[in-house]
Amino acid sequence: MKLEIYDNSDFNRGAPRWKRGLWVIVRGVFFQNPCPWGSAFRSALLRAFGAKIGKKVGIGSNVNISFPWRLVVGDHVWMGDDVGILSLAQVTIESNVCVARRSFLCTGSHDVRREDFKTKVAPILIRTGSWIAIGSLILPGVTIGEGAVVSAGSVVLKDVPANCLVRGNPATVVHEISRGPECAKAYRVSRVCDKSLSPSPDPAAVVEGSPHITKDGR
Numbered sequence: 339m340k341l342e343i344y345d346n347s348d349f350n351r352g353a354p355r356w357k358r359g360l361w362v363i364v365r366g367v368f369f370q371n372p373c374p375w376g377s378a379f380r381s382a383l384l385r386a387f388g389a390k391i392g393k394k395v396g397i398g399s400n401v402n403i404s405f406p407w408r409l410v411v412g413d414h415v416w417m418g419d420d421v422g423i424l425s426l427a428q429v430t431i432e433s434n435v436c437v438a439r440r441s442f443l444c445t446g447s448h449d450v451r452r453e454d455f456k457t458k459v460a461p462i463l464i465r466t467g468s469w470i471a472i473g474s475l476i477l478p479g480v481t482i483g484e485g486a487v488v489s490a491g492s493v494v495l496k497d498v499p500a501n502c503l504v505r506g507n508p509a510t511v512v513h514e515i516s517r518g519p520e521c522a523k524a525y526r527v528s529r530v531c532d533k534s535l536s537p538s539p540d541p542a543a544v545v546e547g548s549p550h551i552t553k554d555g556r
């Protein structure tokens with residue numbers, strides 16, 4: 339690639355320069371430092387910058403959100419310390435989602451087939467009741483299905499089916515999660531793997547960096 343011919347002038351940042359500049363200051367003072375500013379206050383600031391933030395959203399320290407005007411968050415969502423949200427495209431986090439510490443939601447990439455390293459962006463959708471465990475990386479265009487669990491340190495390249503546990507790099511489906519109706523708080527994880535949801539990674543595909551997860555878990 340030739341970075342000398344990189345041209346980002348057609349990228350729509352979604353907000354005027356003054357607003358982006360002001361956000362950089364607000365982010366530095368109220369988000370990206372260890373001061374325990376309350377989550378309600380942080381939520382109000384995000385709303386003032388165009389984010390849609392629901393009720394009872396917990397926002398930890400040092401959370402880095404690039405463009406709040408491209409962020410939608412439901413009710414009862416937790417964002418742990420050091421979470422990163424590169425919201426060059428829309429990021430939607432539905433209700434009752436936990437995004438654990440040091441996880442990163444990345445909507446931006448570059449076209450490696452182009453000499454000019456063209457920027458590519460795609461939205462991310464985290465559906466209700468899912469858990470993005472510590473240190474996971476969610477890549478552009480991914481949807482995390484309802485009730486899914488992304489195990490610690492996973493790199494998610496493709497959509498995760500609902501109610502499935504995935505792990506690894508690239509993340510693959512390990513098993514389906516069955517939550518007992520008898521208990522609203524706890525959940526039971528089925529140890530009996532449905533083979534259709536636990537494919538062995540194809541070594542050839544791993545070498546080529548091809549993802550394994552598809553919407554039906556195969």
Ligand SMILES: CC(C)(COP(=O)(O)OP(=O)(O)OC[C@H]1O[C@@H](n2cnc3c(N)ncnc32)[C@H](O)[C@@H]1OP(=O)(O)O)[C@@H](O)C(=O)NCCC(=O)NCCS
Pocket residue numbers: 418436438439470471472487488489490491492505506527
């Ligand atoms: C999802 C999670 C809870 C594990 O769930 P689990 O199904 O109970 O898994 P277990 O601990 O019983 O481990 C099952 C197997 O998976 C492996 N494993 C567990 N987590 C793993 C991970 N993140 N990556 C790779 N392998 C993992 C274990 O080594 C074990 O392997 P084995 O069968 O060969 O011994 C755990 O992976 C995780 O992500 N924890 C999150 C921690 C976190 O985010 N903390 C912040 C709180 S918000």
